[in-house]
Amino acid sequence: MKKNVLALLALGALLFTGCNAIGDKDTIIGRVNGESIYQEDIDLMVRLRGESSKSESMRNAVASLFSRNAIFSAAIERYPEFKEEIKNRSKTIDNYLLTFAFQRFYAMDRLMFSDSELRAYFDAHRSLFADTAEYMLVRNVVAEKLFLERNADSLAAFIERSKTDGTLDTSSEYLKNTFIRNYREMLANTMGDSLLKAFNLVLVPIVPPTPEEYYEKHKDWFVTEPGFEVYHVEMADSLALAALFYTDSMDLDEFKKIARDNSINKETAANDGYVGKVLEKHVLPYGIGEMGPMFEQFKDKPVGTVSAPIRTFMGETFHVFYLASVVPSHQKSFEQARAAIKNELEHGINYELDSTYVLATMNGEPVILESDILDVYKANPTMPRNRMYHDRITNSLLQNIAFAQEARKRKVDHSWEYRALVRENGLSYVCDAFENKIKFIVNYPDDTLKAVYDKIGNPAHPNMSFESSRANLSNWLDMPRNLLKRKYYYSLEDYLPDDYETSINRLFSEMEISYRDARWDRVVTEAWGKAKVSLYTDSIFLLPQENSLDSAIAALDSFYREQKLDKVLVGWQGLRDRYPENDTIMKKSTYEIAHVLSEMNDYDHSQREYRSFYSVWPDDPNAEKAMFSRGFILTENMHKDSLALDVLNEFKQKFPKSELVESADWLIENIRSGGQLANDLMKKIEAEE
Known part of the structure; x- marks a missing residue:
């Protein structure tokens, strides 16, 4: 390129000096299963989120970064083909990442300065910033101060012009901000077109078919x-x-x-x-x-x-x-179809191009083909396929090529931001693809699924075809029935007068999404629990690793002794959701959740959990305690005496030899006395005291 592109974008007499963004090696702060995690990955999050690295949400995000790397390892181990997908994807995503790094960081954030230059300025001028200011959080402000210092003469000229052209607010701070904003707006509004010209990037006109060609190709449309x-x-x-x-x-x-x-x-x-x-x-x-x-x-x-x-x-x-x-339908003649064809060619929903059709060139050589547009559609299946989106995608790809070319020229591809973006993009892609595979996994052959479909259809979506029902049918066969039963008895009032068997399709439909989510949560938890983690800094706090069910239960027992009831509740709920096929865990979790909810004074949810426990597992030794506890909560805490009487009387019939029968009799008599029995007891206790 004969001239620096930025020369085309000069703002008045602006004299600007920038440096290439050649980054140093990234700083390793930890490893997960041998894969390095870098300080720059955290710096990227700080810049993108605009939050201090010391904030609670950022600490959680950093912990999640380590956890996601464990998921990445598990994904590659289970689906080795992801490695090849990342390589193939990087070829198409590289221009986008370079464009993002150039626009978001190099141009808008750093104002064309190198990161090392800005760090040096920050260290040398600490008095200009708050004592607690983190460089990465205020880097854009650092860039602005250095920009004003380097362009002091242009700023002075701009201020003088503003004072004579009727600008209402001529305060120094306002004019400085306007000076910087004008420069950023100029870069954003004009750089793209300038780069297209500089690199000779040109759109190729799309030649539509003749009406006769269109008719012959789509005769079956015109009937x-x-x-x-x-x-x-x-x-x-x-x-x-x-x-x-x-x-x-x-x-x-x-x-x-x-x-x-x-x-x-x-x-x-x-x-x-x-x-x-x-x-x-x-x-x-x-x-x-x-x-x-x-x-x-x-x-x-x-x-x-x-x-x-x-x-x-x-x-x-x-x-x-x-x-x-x-x-019967019949074929329309070309003359009959002419008006419709003309309208379709002028306003049709999409172009009809061969995958090799050249859409754009650089220096006369093809750089964007129709196949590139098809790849974007494939990666975004919900994107509308019409001419407007086709043109948007083409223009976006062309802009990306232009900015990527300039980014490489300015060595932005050597910057730490770009390297961190590449790592984050690959990490996100694999984690998302892995999640999709786990949530929509099909564990049965087609003939098994087809037999189920022929018998009951799709239990979650009755109108869905078999081709689209495989994942639903697989979940139907996999989902433990006690999971559905617990839901039924927990929310019994929502399903009556229908019994469990009558409600099973509705239950499945309502629970399938949470079942899929819990299956993924289990993969995430187990991947992190098995991960080999090395941490080389004391400033990061990671999520606890759940190495086994026994260790998880031991941790919850410890939390309970410390009366950290919120953690206990979330922990038992997580175990129950993640291991529904383990009936022992399902049962124990439900009982513990009911007990903890009662201690937290969440009585309605507690009595629902107790009801689901003794209804699903009536032969468990704790069933009688669960039924009695529910009756107690209904009368003593919720004052639903009529319902409590039903529960307590049912308790006596089912468990006539229980040690709690005497207590149940007392509660029944107290209800029938309108609470007088309890009042008399309190008076007696007070008298004895």
Whole structure:
């Protein structure tokens, strides 16, 4: 390039001196399973989040960084193909990361200074910043101060011009901020176009097909809708209408007579109920309106078929239709289709290009092909496929190429920000891909899943096809039924009068997402628990590692002794969610959760957990304690005496030999006495004291 690109962007007489951002080696602060984690990874988070490294959320983010690296290791071990995917992906993502590093950090954040230059300025001018200021948090401010110092003459000229051109606020601080803002805005608004010209990057015009070519390629698009020739009878009373037809087929003359004598549609009744030839997706004439169900009922049916009564769209009247003939679709001629083709070519939803079609060139050589656009669509399956998005993607890729070229020229690809971005991008990609695989894993062969589908369909999404139902069906076979039962009895009021078996599809539908999330949480927890971690600094606090179920339970027992009930509750809930197939853990967790909730005075949730415990595991030794505890909470804490009586009486019937029967009798008598028994007891205790 003959001239420095920044010369094209000069702001007035701005004299600017910048340095290349050639970074030093990154600083290792720890390792997870042998893979290094760097201080620069944390610095990147500080700059992107704008938070102090000492804040609680940043400490959590750093702990998560170590945990995610453990997930990364587990992912690569389980799916080695991720390594190749990262390599292939880096080829397409590199320009984007360089563009981001250049724009976000080098241009906007650092104002074209090198990081080492800014660090030196910060260290030499500590008095300009708060004593507690972290360099990485205020780096953009450091860049601004150095920028003003280096361009003092241009700033003075700008201030003088502002004082004479009617600027309302001429305070020194305001004008300094405006001077910097103008420079940033100029970079943002003009640099992209300048770089496109500098690197001779040009969009290639897309040549659309001729109307004739388009017609030949898409003949099957230009056919008339199929339909039927029909008669009808319209009435306000659906039962009276149905009574007129004793069969699902009849002679046309008989139907005409019924229409003449009974239809309330005067226009068609006068013509024996004749509606005419009607096409699918079209509204029927004579005020009948939309009749989608009719087309569904007549599909593949013989002439002479009589429909069941169909309600009008607004629900005011009902219709019975007679199928007089089938109207097949037919090919439209080019002349008939010309107007539609012209509209499609001018406003079509997408271009139709071969994957090798050249969309942009650099110095006359192809740099963007249609295949590159298809790769973006593939990576973002929910992105709309239309011309607007196609053009946006093309322009974005072209801008990325331009900025990446300039970034390499300025050695931004050697900066620590870029290296940290590459690591973070690869880490995020693998973790996200791993999560998706775990959440939507299919553990059964197709023939097993198809047998389930043929029997019950998709229990979570009844209208979903088999092809789209594999993951749901796999979860249906995997999900422990005690997980569903616990949910049923915990939220019993939401499901009554339906019993558990009747509610099972609804339960599965409501729980499947949380079941998937818990499965992923287990992978995350186990990956971190097994990780070999080395930490080379004292300033980082990591998440505790759950090495085994026994160690996790021991930790929760310790928390309970310390009365850290919030941690105990979250811990037991996590164990129950992560290990639903382990019935021992499910059972123990539920009992402990009920107990802890009671101690936390969360009585309603506690009694629900107790109910689910003795309902799902009625033969467990703790079932009688759970039922009694629920009865106690209902009367003593929630004052639901009627319900408490039912529970306590049921308790006596189920556990007549329990040591708690005497206490249950006392509670029952106290309820029946309106609480007098308890009052008398309190008076007696007070008298003895």
